[in-house]
Amino acid sequence: MVTRKYKPLAQEEGDPSGPIVLHGSYQVELLAGGSSQTVLHNPQRSPHNYHRKEFTEQFDLLQRFFGKLSALNRAVNRIRFLKRQLADVQKRLEDGEKLTCH
DSSP states (O other): OOOOOOOOSOOOTTOOSSOOOOSSOEEEEEEETTEEEEEEEOOOOOSSOOOHHHHHHHHHHHHHHHHHHHHHHHHHHHHHHHHHHHHHHHHHHHTTOOOOOO
């Protein structure tokens, strides 16, 4: 079985990690390792001249895109986990270990 090191599909310096949001106050919550932290964030106005309706439509589209991207990442992680499990079973079979079903 061939294993390759993960490489991102696209890497561009200076890219934001998410969509641009309208100016205003936002509550941001970070969840990691069973802990959470919440902070208030006030992004600065964008130098671009956006109309609110267009901006909102673009933001909604990007939110859906990032949701699909997150689902794809979860699927890829699941596939990698299953590949590791299969490699482990294959190694045990090659080593002559007797497998039993429970």
